[in-house]
Amino acid sequence: MIANKTLKLSLKSLRDFAKKRLPDQTLIELDARDECPIEIVRHMCSPDKLGIQLLFIPEEFGGFGGGAFDVYLVCEEMARIDLGVATSVLATFLGSDPITMGATPEQKKLWLTRIAEEGILFAYGATEPDAGSDLAALQTTADRVMEDDRIVGYKINGSKQWISNGGIADAYTILANTPAGPSWFGPPVRAGSWWKRARRVSATTSPRTSTASAPATPPPLR
Known part of the structure; x- marks a missing residue:
């Protein structure tokens, strides 16, 4: 858990940033254009600027080690500011x-450190057209x-x-069925093609990974 003083300062910094960079008129214009403010999102995640992602990265990888609360x-x-921007950040x-919970020590060190030090953005690839909360209906496959x-x-x-x-993500975690059962695949996942159905304020899209590939070492996340 983060020290109370640190958390309060972080929340104050977030509010101050929003007043300057995300006033109501800016948010209204973003909604009207169906636009994700990529520059602002990256600013919020940059460790030498707002660094909001540091709150949930474990201390051993350069973060503050925040808990669920x-x-x-x-x-x-963040939701008070804007739900779309909050979703993206x-x-x-x-x-x-999936990396925090199921990766090898080497994977954790590589990717969680990069989030802390570089502010890279992740996307979480679980939901499918016919498999949302019902992940037993998962159709994406990962063949050896x-x-x-x-x-x-x-x-x-x-x-x-x-x-x-x-x-807009720099890295993806993808849930797919393997011969041994469902597994998470961490970066690098190299996608052969992508198409976007929507690009709202949270940059929510529908990627099609028809020719994606992932290395065998390190192994899939469990």
């Missing part, structure tokens, strides 16, 4: 959660790519829908 308070404060928390009887990667086929940050 801390994240809740930040979500609440906090999508990195959701998108990196073999060379000389070794697994050298996975070929991911399928479609994802309503993926926040899908159009």
Whole structure:
């Protein structure tokens, strides 16, 4: 849990930033244009500017190590400003959660440190056209790519829908069925094609990963 003083200062900084960069008129104009303010989102996540993502990164990877209640308070404060911007900024928390919870130590060190030090944005690829809350209906597949009887990667086929940050993310975590059951695939996931159904203030899109690939080492997230 973050120290109370640190959390209060962070929330105050967030409010002050919103007054300067996200006044009501700006938010109205963004809604009218169906536009995600990418520059502002990246500013909010930049460690040498607002650095909001530092609140939920574990301390050993350069963050403040906030818990669920801390994240809740930040979500609440951001939602007061704008739900779309809040969704885009906090999508990195959701998108990196499979790494925080199930990655190897090497994966955690690489990607959580990059979020803390570089402010990279994540997207969380779970929802599909026919599999939202019912993930038992998951259709995206990850097939092993073999060379000389070794697994050298996975070929991911399928479609994802309503993926926040899908159009602007630097890295993706993708849920797919493998021969051993559903697994999360962390970055680098290289997508062969993407198409966007929507680009609202939260940059929510429908990526189609018809030729995506992921390396076998490190292994899929569990």
